[in-house]
Amino acid sequence: MGPRDSFRDRITRRRAPIVALVTYVVALLAWTAVVGRWLPMPGGAADAEIQMSEPGAPEAMALSNGLTGIGLYLVMWGVMMIAMMYPSSIPLFRLYSTTLEGTTTAGKAARIGAFVGTYSLIWTATGVVPLLVNALVPIVSLANSHGGLLMGGALVLLSGYQLSPYKHRCLRYCRSPLGFLMSHHRTGVRGAVRMSCEFGAFCVGCCWALFAFMVIVGSMNVVWMALIAVVLSLERTVAWGEQLARAIGVFAGVTGSTIVVLTLV
Amino acid sequence: MEPPDDDVCNVSLAWHIEEGSYGDVDLSGVDVGMLISTAEGVMFDAETEWDVVLLVDETADDDQREAIEDIYFGRAGGIWAPVADTHVRSADVATVPISFSRDGSDFSVEIEDVLEMDASGAVGFNEEIGTISPHPLTKSHEVQTGKSTTATVSYGDQFTWDVSGNNAYLGDFELANA
8 A cells, every 4th residue: 555655745745835935035035125225225325435234334324314214224124134034944934834724725824924924023123133232332433443343242242152052942943843833833823923923032042143243244244144144044954053053153252252362462 | 852762762642532523523532542653863853754653443433534534644734734744754544442541640541452551640849740841732732741651552563662661741632723
């Protein structure tokens, strides 16, 4: 009867990877929007002396343009987060969608929309942090006056977190979408929102230090964005992801301390 | 999670459905057993494959048996869908007489000559039964810890083991999709 061969076919044959495809397309659009500078920033064109890719520039520009500036910055930050975080979250989105057999297409769309939407909102909300930090300590002037210390300090902070048990606790959930789903699964749209909040918390816990570093090197710096997106995707998906997280911690620690020492000497 | 003894997991699970339905099919009173034998590695590592035997109570009619298969093999969605999608390499079904009894935290399951399990809740601090959370298969996402006195399985060569005297997990469950 060959159940060994037929089981996976029986389970998977009906399912086109729609969720994965849509997510990839959205992520691709987000990357295109960021790279192509489609996103409006207040005074972006007029302020020729400030490059958007410089450390602290987008944050300073946002803060100097009031609520509109803050709103536009958060939109930009949200699009960036979608570009960077969606690809590595697809395994969870896809697995979650498999749990939704037995509801209508509209019901599935509502639940997946609630799950992915909440996740996106959580990441968008984290954009408040660089704005708050920048309101207290302007990163542009700090980067101009103490660039070495700022960069070195950011690397040391990144190193400390990459090597901490908190990072690895969160990473474990991000690395095992089924493990997360098995232990946090809830039904309904409200359940989707709740699960997404819980996953978002682990996800932010996993990646915040990398994004803190990104803000320091320039939150609109596309090269760093791409590098960090690759790093966090590898951390979350490949078999040697945990070792990679530690290796980055060690590398950031050594580089950061060296920069700090060289700056002080 | 840590690797199991000998690097493979042998798992026997049993459910007594007090109240439930799948579509129009009433499943109240149906007993279900499941045997899982894994490839080497941590059970929930994405690359670890499982061979599964679903044991359905012989008192269940055809509709009920089909419903149970749909649910536990993930075709009905819910938490078993990603499990089937990620892990299950082969799946077999057997219709067998199942006797399931529970007295508080004392559980006893006998499935013909396939399975015999007796387990009781294990008391921890404060004279309360210990719990583990989060756990996917219970309503509260929490299972009680227990210990088995008997836990033997005999179903073909692959599904034959005696893990009596090991940890057991007990709890009320609620499965739902969507």
